Amino acid sequence: MKITEIEIFPVSIPTITPYFVSSGTLTAANSIVIRLHTDTGLYGIGDTSPSPLFSEESPQSVISTIRDFLAPAIHGMNPLELERVHQRMDAAIKANSFAKAAIGIALYDLLGKHFDVPAYQLMGGLVRDEFPLLWPLMGGDAETNVREAQDAMKRGYRSVMIKVGHNEPDIEVERVAAVRKTIGDKCVLIPDANQGWSPQVAIQCIRRMEPYNVAWVEQPVPRWDLDGMVKVREATGALISADESLCSTYDAMALVKSGAVDVVSVKLQKSEGLLKAKKIAAITEAANIPIFINSMIETGGSVAASLQFAASTPNVVPYTAALMSTQRLQDDILTPGSLAIDGPTIRVTDRPGLGIELDEAKLSKYAA
Numbered sequence: 001m002k003i004t005e006i007e008i009f010p011v012s013i014p015t016i017t018p019y020f021v022s023s024g025t026l027t028a029a030n031s032i033v034i035r036l037h038t039d040t041g042l043y044g045i046g047d048t049s050p051s052p053l054f055s056e057e058s059p060q061s062v063i064s065t066i067r068d069f070l071a072p073a074i075h076g077m078n079p080l081e082l083e084r085v086h087q088r089m090d091a092a093i094k095a096n097s098f099a100k101a102a103i104g105i106a107l108y109d110l111l112g113k114h115f116d117v118p119a120y121q122l123m124g125g126l127v128r129d130e131f132p133l134l135w136p137l138m139g140g141d142a143e144t145n146v147r148e149a150q151d152a153m154k155r156g157y158r159s160v161m162i163k164v165g166h167n168e169p170d171i172e173v174e175r176v177a178a179v180r181k182t183i184g185d186k187c188v189l190i191p192d193a194n195q196g197w198s199p200q201v202a203i204q205c206i207r208r209m210e211p212y213n214v215a216w217v218e219q220p221v222p223r224w225d226l227d228g229m230v231k232v233r234e235a236t237g238a239l240i241s242a243d244e245s246l247c248s249t250y251d252a253m254a255l256v257k258s259g260a261v262d263v264v265s266v267k268l269q270k271s272e273g274l275l276k277a278k279k280i281a282a283i284t285e286a287a288n289i290p291i292f293i294n295s296m297i298e299t300g301g302s303v304a305a306s307l308q309f310a311a312s313t314p315n316v317v318p319y320t321a322a323l324m325s326t327q328r329l330q331d332d333i334l335t336p337g338s339l340a341i342d343g344p345t346i347r348v349t350d351r352p353g354l355g356i357e358l359d360e361a362k363l364s365k366y367a368a
Helices: 059-074 082-092 097-115 119-122 142-154 169-183 199-212 225-237 249-258 275-288 299-310 360-365
Strands: 003-021 024-038 043-048 130-132 135-137 159-163 188-192 239-244 263-266 292-293 340-342 345-348
Touching: 003 059, 003 360, 024 059, 024 249, 024 299, 043 097, 043 169, 043 299, 059 082, 059 097, 082 135, 082 249, 097 119, 097 135, 097 275, 097 299, 119 275, 119 299, 135 142, 142 159, 142 169, 169 188, 169 199, 199 225, 225 239, 225 249, 249 275, 263 275, 275 299, 292 299
Parallel strands: 135 159, 159 188, 239 263, 263 292
Antiparallel strands: 003 024, 024 043, 130 345, 340 345
């Protein structure tokens, strides 16, 4: 079996409401969907959603990287040789994890179809078959967040994430307090600063948020400031999580060695796909650090891949997962039933590969 062609489909699907984060406002999932074809007729589906507010990559750069560097580099290779394919991609161009993730995800979809098994069977087998979904509070003020939290609770969600780091500290603490009052004591509450604070401001804010029983605080300081993250962890009582600071196995080792985190946030797209994400998982498991399954503003192919990863990884947090990204979009690119979402719960299926199919009409409708 040989790789013969990569089809590229850029799409843009609006969110149901604007999403406020510390670095700006997001209004759509801007995804690059691919089909990785082989000479056997089988193909794998890949999906990645780069955002310049999160990383150095954009939809335009991902298209160029795949078309001009990655596709020529792996043309004619055997897709069963995952390590060699990733080595070839890394030799063709440095970094560009979101672009490589599209191919890395497509490879596992392809291999699952080739062996007629779900992708999770190629990554250690099934550990758990369902996850309760987290709901993201997308507004930027307390009044909006309270309404969102009330609606989420009515729909059965029992964990929420609130984006902080873009207002003054008093406002952010007020928002966290208001949401905790709304959801009660038993629901999971995760503030995510998305690198929005200095260590000094982070310590101030987190200490004031601790009475509201936050599960952990995600990425309080810039991704490069591991010393600052250590200071925050040592000066506060809350658990600290890394998101933007974790993109590679090298990052995982640095986080473990520095003692900077209690939890890590894994997104397949920043980790070059499933193969390297499993290596990150092995490092964090050895360090007794749990993984929170997180997401970009992303379309269904990426959600399906993350579910396969989560279902086969022992140290994934079992009580909440950000696998709801398609639920915060006005539509999706997959055919109905591709994702087994029932209210606030997502379940893995036994269909081969990622278990999904692309909706051709939707690819055309939302073409970017």
